[in-house]
Structures are given as C-alpha cells and as structure tokens.
Amino acid sequence: MRWDIPPSEIPERHRANTHPRDSNSHIMEAFREKYVLMFLVILLVTIGMVGFALEEGGLKYWLLVALLILCLVYCIVHMVGSSYLVVDSDGITVRTPFSSKLYEWIDIEGFEIGLDLNDGISERVYIRLTDPYRGQLEVPLPDSYGVGAKKLADFLRKRREHFTTRSKYKQGFL
Numbered sequence: 001m002r003w004d005i006p007p008s009e010i011p012e013r014h015r016a017n018t019h020p021r022d023s024n025s026h027i028m029e030a031f032r033e034k035y036v037l038m039f040l041v042i043l044l045v046t047i048g049m050v051g052f053a054l055e056e057g058g059l060k061y062w063l064l065v066a067l068l069i070l071c072l073v074y075c076i077v078h079m080v081g082s083s084y085l086v087v088d089s090d091g092i093t094v095r096t097p098f099s100s101k102l103y104e105w106i107d108i109e110g111f112e113i114g115l116d117l118n119d120g121i122s123e124r125v126y127i128r129l130t131d132p133y134r135g136q137l138e139v140p141l142p143d144s145y146g147v148g149a150k151k152l153a154d155f156l157r158k159r160r161e162h163f164t165t166r167s168k169y170k171q172g173f174l
Helices: 033-056 059-079 149-171
Strands: 026-029 084-088 091-096 099-104 108-116 122-131 135-140
Touching: 033 059, 084 149, 108 135, 108 149, 122 149
Parallel strands: none
Antiparallel strands: 026 084, 084 091, 091 099, 108 122, 122 135
C-alpha cells in the first residue's frame, strides 16, 4: 500500500490539495482495508436482519436494521478517503471525516508510541504537545496510515527535525 504521495503527483482537484504545499510535504492516506472488511460484515448482517424483520415484523428488528444502516454509512464515509495526514513545513494536519486539525511544529515536543486499549490492544502514535496554559498534552493520531506505529513515529521525528532545523536557519538562529 502506498502511503507517501509526493506533492508533484497530487492532482489539482485532489481532496488533500487544500492549500499550496512546499516540495517537502507528504500526504499519508488512512488505512482503508479495515473499513472495507467492516462494511462487508455489517452488510451481510444487515441483509440477514432485513430478512428476519420482514418475517417477524417487529419494530425492534427494524430499529436494529436502521442502526446497522448507520454503521454502513460510517464505513462508507471512511472508505472514500476522507481521512489523511499531511506533513509539511507548517506542521502536521490530521484530517478525519468530520474535522481537520493542524499541529504546528513549534508546539510539538515529540512523538511517543503507546497502547490503545479501546481499539483492542494495538500500538498508536501520540503527539506530545506543549500548551502554555495546560502544560504537556498527548494527542493520539487516529490511524497509523498503513505503515505501523513505529515507522510512522520515526518518519514524523525525522520530519520534525528537518522542518524545525530549517526554520531556525531561516530565522538566523543557527
């Protein structure tokens, strides 16, 4: 699975092409295969429940069918590529289906790998931020973008080092 798209290969009308990026920016798309699998399983269960609801005719079965349809819509929203990570000179932009958040390099202290107990027992990358009002915060990334937590954390560390060193040179601090 390809996870690193150079800016020169981003089509003009691509959903991730929201503002000009420099030649060092990277776009990592979310790992969609899990949503395809979830969609197929939920679709089979929904078809079975529709058959059961038609046979039995109870309101509780139709409510369950409606809930399963909402789950199918959730999977479809995630499958169409609405989640991605943009790493550029501004910082890290995390885009999910319903929000977008930029974490600037100046606010990022580092990256850690931790266990996510809500999603089974899987590793997740956490962004360690410094907030002048709340102190140190750890924000989890919603996905590992198809490369695994360790590779993603290493990549983000290298990009942070590259961009923060480069910005210090630009400002004349080094």
